[in-house]
Amino acid sequence: MAVDPLLKQAQSVWETLAAVPVSFPPVGGLNVVTSPASQLAPPSWAGILVLGDAAIVTAPTDRAGQVLRRGLAGMPISALTSAEAVRAVLPAEEVLGPAVLGYVSHDGFRLVPTVCSVERLAPGHQDLMTLVESVPPEDAGESGMDEITSAAFVVRKGAEVVAAAGFQAWPAAAAHLCVLTAPGERGRGLARQVASAAVAQALADGLLPQWRARLMASRNVARALGFRELGSQLSLRLDQGEPRREG
Incomplete structure (x- = not known):
């Protein structure tokens, strides 16, 4: 499969913001890491970032990481930034998003003709x-x-x-x-x-x-x-309890 350079650039941005070594899986799936300094979400929150057909998730603590891995396991990548779907499987006290992420390259940019003074x-x-x-x-x-x-x-x-x-x-x-x-x-x-x-x-x-x-x-x-919409973002504050989905 051909590599989408714009998608790879976007993924590199969020891998850097995760603040610990992590990468988007090459063929779907998700990677969950513990990163108290992550910029994928507000401090002490978990961040879920989907780009293409893969995702990375940062947890503020190891315990939160365990909760996230168990709760999100097996979910479709497309559902990971659905507030409703995530609330159904995780003990989320508060959720921000989802927000859609778009990117544009030189070749894809469409300059708007000037009709007023900028x-x-x-x-x-x-x-x-x-x-x-x-x-x-x-x-x-x-x-x-x-x-x-x-x-x-x-x-x-x-x-x-x-x-x-x-x-x-x-x-x-x-x-x-x-x-x-x-x-x-x-x-x-x-x-x-x-x-x-x-x-x-x-x-x-x-x-x-x-x-x-x-x-x-x-x-x-x-x-x-x-701009091309390549992914989405969701942030959540966990109560550190157990996932709601039955094993």
Whole structure:
């Protein structure tokens, strides 16, 4: 079977974020490792990452790793990031996700024709932060705009920034895209405009653009830019009890 270079790049990013030696099985399956410093999930949480037809799972403790191995054994790879399916077999106190992961290469990128002026601002610029502070907290947190390390590519309405995009530089030469549009300005294609500029910059910097989304509207923006949905992510906080599935 031919190797998908974009998939291999994406897998390398998350193998690095696991913070301990682990790899995606070459032909399906999953690998579970203990990694208290894993960045696949919040601290003390378990992280499940599916890319292609394989998965890696990081556990905060050895005991949690045992619970995860037993609970997830035999599950279809496609079900590993289903919150409902995982809750049915694991003692999850809290779940985040799932989120879909998309990636794009130079050849696959579709640059959006410019129909409005896109300005470049420094990360943390006050005009950018004004946009972040004006939206609901859950929107601001989901966007990650206050954590970008790149320039911010923005569109203004009058003096106000109403749409912005940038990226966080991640390990393994990844660029994690962050996009935010003011609620009253959505549906006008502004997210595509600013995101297109940010992706073009990431590719010019030699980085792998990554798009993580839960909402279909965000996924549609990524698809319009040529991103391919290669996998998904789920995080869960375990109570360290036993799996619910009967042996």
